[in-house]
């Protein structure tokens with residue numbers, strides 16, 4: 001009952017005094033005994049009244065007026081109306097206006113006690129429920145905020161792990177390439193050519209990213225090829241060429257059994273990037289669509305860069321001459337070793353290949 005103040009409004013002084021006395025006797029706190037609606041409204045506006053006990057018929061503004069005002073003020077005060085028994089219809093209207101209960105005059109102490117008690121109990125429950133809802137909403141907001149923070153942190157750490165993982169793979173790949181190319185630029189270019197081709201061929205952004213990361217690992221198996229063969233300045237003997245061919249299978253073995261899409265794709269490319277569309281490649285002599293698309297794309301990127309670049313056994317060649325070799329063939333290369341659709345795509349975007357080569361050295 002603490003802080004549950006009651007405001008009594010009645011134009012008849014004996015009624016006010018009777019109610020005040022009775023309610024005080026029952027242990028309630030009386031905020032005021034008022035004889036008119038306007039003064040009552042001013043007190044109600046302060047917002048600390050729990051219960052309004054008002055007469056309906058008063059000279060000037062009525063109890064109905066007060067209820068109407070109360071409704072529009074968003075005040076959490078309950079209301080009990082007092083009315084003579086012949087005015088029962090007014091009491092019903094008052095209930096429709098938001099009054100909680102009515103008490104008929106002449107009033108009996110038991111009825112006052114019972115009605116006030118039950119209205120205040122109901123109000124208490126409503127207030128508790130409102131507080132609970134507000135508390136719940138605040139709690140939900142707080143939890144949502146915390147959850148969002150955790151998700152952000154998780155995403156950041158996932159990104160970090162992914163970046164670290166990719167960087168580790170790239171560094172591993174550089175080790176393999178380090179023997180004959182110490183800047184790593186060949187590998188960076190391969191990724192860029194393959195990315196360009198994947199975009200031109202209409203692959204999804206996810207497939208393109210996987211190819212961009214995976215394709216530079218195609219020669220990982222070179223790590224096992226002896227320097228005397230790999231760095232030989234002249235043509236290879238048939239036996240030496242057999243050794244070089246092994247880099248495909250060895251690379252695939254290093255990359256096998258991974259759950260990572262990057263490594264799975266890298267393994268696929270490693271083992272088949274020297275397969276040729278016309279079936280003249282190695283290690284398995286696969287033909288056409290038997291060769292994974294990823295490897296068919298990487299093959300042309302690898303060939304372009306290999307022909308253009310200086311190697312221990314050859315000089316660098318211009319962009320125009322490289323394109324001529326790839327598109328028309330020469331003693332060592334034949335256009336039918338490439339997937340014709342991919343070769344056509346290369347033809348369309350070959351100037352972009354040149355720009356990549358010139359800018360990444």
Ligand SMILES: [Fe+2]
Nearest residue numbers: 218219273274
């Ligand atoms: Fe290779």
